[in-house]
Amino acid sequence: MADDLKIFISWSGELSRVVATEIYNGLTHLSDRFVPWMSNESISLGADNIQSIRDELQTTHVGIIVLTRENQHAEWINFEAGAISMKLAKEPRAVVPLLVDMDNFSEVRGPLRFHQGALFTKEKWIGLLEELSERADATGRLKRAVMRRYHDDEDRFWTAIESAKEASERVVTPSADELLRTILERIDELQRDSHVAGKAADMRREQDERMHSIAVEELIRAHLPGFDTRVTSSMKMERKGKMTRSIDVSHDPGKTPNDDQVATLRRALIEVGIDNLALTPEESEEEMRERLRPITSRILNIPPSPEVPLTN
Numbered sequence: 001m002a003d004d005l006k007i008f009i010s011w012s013g014e015l016s017r018v019v020a021t022e023i024y025n026g027l028t029h030l031s032d033r034f035v036p037w038m039s040n041e042s043i044s045l046g047a048d049n050i051q052s053i054r055d056e057l058q059t060t061h062v063g064i065i066v067l068t069r070e071n072q073h074a075e076w077i078n079f080e081a082g083a084i085s086m087k088l089a090k091e092p093r094a095v096v097p098l099l100v101d102m103d104n105f106s107e108v109r110g111p112l113r114f115h116q117g118a119l120f121t122k123e124k125w126i127g128l129l130e131e132l133s134e135r136a137d138a139t140g141r142l143k144r145a146v147m148r149r150y151h152d153d154e155d156r157f158w159t160a161i162e163s164a165k166e167a168s169e170r171v172v173t174p175s176a177d178e179l180l181r182t183i184l185e186r187i188d189e190l191q192r193d194s195h196v197a198g199k200a201a202d203m204r205r206e207q208d209e210r211m212h213s214i215a216v217e218e219l220i221r222a223h224l225p226g227f228d229t230r231v232t233s234s235m236k237m238e239r240k241g242k243m244t245r246s247i248d249v250s251h252d253p254g255k256t257p258n259d260d261q262v263a264t265l266r267r268a269l270i271e272v273g274i275d276n277l278a279l280t281p282e283e284s285e286e287e288m289r290e291r292l293r294p295i296t297s298r299i300l301n302i303p304p305s306p307e308v309p310l311t312n
Contacts, residue, residue: 005136008060009038010080012071015168019100019120020066022160029153030129030146033136057083062132065097065112068168078111082271085115086215096128101165111271122158126150216272220249223265227251246276253281 007027011020020038027036036042037060043052063084071077085095097117099105105117118124129150133143150157213234220229234247247269251257257265257279266277 004033004035005062005132006056006060007034007036007132008056008063008080008084009036009066010063010077011038011066012074012077013068015100015164016066016068016071016077018164018167019098019161020064022157022164023064023066023098026150026153026157027132030149031133031136031142033142034132053080054083060084061093061135063093063095064128065095065115065117066100067097067102067108067112067117068100069102069107072108072112073110078271081112081115082273086219086268086272098124098128101168114267114271120161122154216247216269216274219268219272220265223268224251224257224261227255227257244275245273246278247274248278248280250280250282256281 009020009024011017017040021041024036024038024041027034037056039049039053042056043049057080063081065077065081067077081095081097084093095115097108097112097115098120099108099117100120102108102119105113105119108117118128126147129146130143133146134140136142213231217229217231220231221227229249229251231247231249234245236243236245262279265279269277
């Protein structure tokens, strides 16, 4: 690709933040063809945080998800990964989970397990840097330059990563004053949020729901090309403290998606928060006429018989 490579770095939690910051600084140093973006480094003072993140998610080329045992179920990190993978763009977009403190990819649960990720090791990081370089410049010149700079900074980079991991493993017991201050700060945040948010928060949630519905319909059409599909119902339900979302989708009568198409669609929908999918063909005109025949017969007081026409 001729343009610079935009790289969205997603994080949640202290260990993930420190590692993500090292990745952000490292990519910035390696090449000006890499344009990394990280929320606490790239958003200008006074800017709308949420809108800035949404705008970046729309245009990024690669998402690096800095994943830890602590944050793999965090709603925000899963939202960002889903938004990147859901965007229907001409150029393919990649979501790469980097496992910071896990020993095996089998530890990953939830939607992120459907993305091809890697343990955050020296070998895998070098492989990812090479792939990013090739994606930004197919000639190979950028890759050679990036690897030279990387090896110059390699020891410092990995020392910082290991220090962050060791720090996260140490259990620090806060003092009573620190606990009290944290609680009071949190109460103040909650009060301020509830006072300020009000109608604006409700309007934003409604807008998010509309955008989500439109994106889901686009996703369904992309996975079932050649089918005339529509979402006939969408329902959210709370069960045992967990919110689930289900949708019913109808498609052309007389056509049936194959098992692979349905399985791929289900996996894609799970990534964007849809837990259950009911996929059914629409009624044909003949089936609808047959279903309505008894009702129409009663209304017109005509004995229900297949030979009796519904209309004069």
